[in-house]
Every structure is written in C-alpha cells, then in structure tokens.
Amino acid sequence: MKFLRHFLLFLLLFVVSCSTAYNPPSFEKASKATAKDLNAYWGGNEEFNKKLVLSVGRIKIPPYRLMPGDAVKVSVFGVEELEDLTGKIDAAGKVSFPLVGSVKIGGLTLAEARKVVKKALETYVMNPKVNLEVTEYKGFRVSVLGEVNKPDVYSLTGTRTVLDVLAMAGGLTDKASKTVILTHIGPEKNTVLYLNLDKLVDNMKFFDELMLKPGDILYIPKAENIYVDGFVRRPGSFSLTQPTSVTAAITEAGGMKIDADPTQVAIYRTLKTGEKKMIKVNIDNIRNGEEKNIMLQPNDVVIVPSNGLKVFVYHFFGFGWGPSGPTARAGR
Incomplete structure (x- = not known):
C-alpha cells in the first residue's frame, strides 16, 4: 500500500510537470484545425431582426416635407x-x-x-x-444591397428611414455586420455615412442620419469571422457582427469543456504586414480582474488547450471521456 501511494504521487508530479510546459500548436496547424467549421455561424441576426421590426413605427419621425412632384x-x-x-x-x-x-x-x-x-x-x-x-406623393427610389434577405431597388413615398427600408428588405442575413454604409447621391459629390445599426435600433429615437433621400444607396457588408477551436463545446467560426472579447467568443463556442486549461489559451493573429502573432491569454486572470480582456480582430483564431492533469485524474479514477467530459465507466 505504501508503494502504491508513492507511485501515485510520482505519477501526479510527473503529469503536473508536463502540463505546465504548454507549447501551443503552430499558426498553420491552428488555422487548419478550424477549417472544417468555416461555414458554421452561431446566433446570426435573428434577434436583431426582431428588434428591427418592433422599432419600425415606434421611432418619432419628423413631419413630412413637401417635395417637387407631390x-x-x-x-x-x-x-x-x-x-x-x-x-x-x-x-x-x-x-x-x-x-x-x-x-x-x-x-x-x-x-x-x-x-x-x-x-x-x-x-x-x-x-x-x-x-x-x-x-x-412623388415618390423616390433607393437601392438596398449586400447582406439583406431581399436586396432590391425600392420605390418609397412619404418620409422613410433606414430602418423602414431594412425591414422591407427582410432584415439582415446571418452573415451581415451591424454597420450600414449609406450613400447620399448629390449633384456635385456624394456623401457617405457609416451607421451603427445596434445604436439606431436600441436608442429608439430619431436620428438625422436615419432619413432617406432620393437615389440613396444602402449597403450592408458581410461580417468578418473569428474562429474558436480546441477544448470548447462547439468549436467553429463565429460571425464578428459586433465587438467581441476572447471570453465572449469562448462563451459563444459553448464555453470550455471540463478538461480545458483556461490559463493557457492562445490567440493567433495575422497582422496587416502579413506577420503571424501568437498571444497567450489567462482566462482565470481576466475573470479575476488581474488581466485585461482582449478584443478580437477579424480572422483571429482562439485555441483552448486541455489540462493534462485533469484528464489523467479522471482516467485514473475510472471515468471514461465523452464529448462533454468525464463519464462513469460501466462496473464502477
């Protein structure tokens, strides 16, 4: 019995020493690991579209102004x-x-x-x-392009806003960003505005930039992606429709598995120069307020590694390992 206790202690110390020396995979391996899930989008814009529909008609729009042709x-x-x-x-x-x-x-x-x-x-x-x-009403036409469900040229009458037309266009697709690029066509030069849709919908009040003019062009660009892989419950790609931190991305991925190591998370980033950069993150320290949460950039790859000690202990005490973590083996 004494020999068995010493043997167990030796194995635990050996595993601990191995688990602390974490070597993240190469950037190329990390990128390939997530390639299989590039088309998996979580959440989408369903909630935003619901708010969009509710917001139409609730915004106090200024009175209509008469125009030539009326x-x-x-x-x-x-x-x-x-x-x-x-x-x-x-x-x-x-x-x-x-x-x-x-x-x-x-x-x-x-x-x-x-x-x-x-x-x-x-x-x-x-x-x-x-x-x-x-x-x-004379009426006027505006174009709605990009990531909406029904892109088209729409004929409008009276006072119309950006949100009105987005609702007519069936709302945003799951791949859409929350930015609309609004171009006012002028006689001499065009004016381009970048509007934050979350701000417009959540504030529920009128903004001058909401008003549409004849010939306006609305373009909704596609949101860029980030990728989360490793010991999370739903690894894959996440559409970056709004500013997202590393902890928020892991939460979107279903959270960490029980055998994950939150102290050795790695972010792989490609800089504008083409240089590859790896950033180590300690999620425990972020949660405790000891480290600043890192905001992710388009095409960042987040890798959550396993904790070797946890895996060893569960296996040693007779637990199997399923998709969600440890499971009791038959006969135990």
Missing part, C-alpha cells in the same frame, strides 16, 4: 368656389391655385404650407379656414 389639394371651409383645388408642386417648389396664384410650399411641412396658403388667401377671404393635404 400633388396637393386645398379646400377653404365655407367657400364653394375654393373647394378641392388641386395642383402639383413644380421643380421650383411652387404650386398655382385660383385667386392665390403661385405660392412656394416645397420643402415645407403640411402645417407650414397651410399657413402660407392661408396668408395668400386673406386678401380675398376673411379669416379663411384652409385644409391642405397630399393626394399623391
């Missing part, structure tokens, strides 16, 4: 000759009515346009009660 109807209460007067706003933003003549209402809200028409009529009618409404 058809309007004016009626003056109690004056039969001035009922149902119609006209179309010309390229200069003006429209003509009997008595009133030509008035400029392009670019105004309906409330502002009513005041302009009322003031013009006061010369002929005492305190006129004016109603003005849009009978036909």
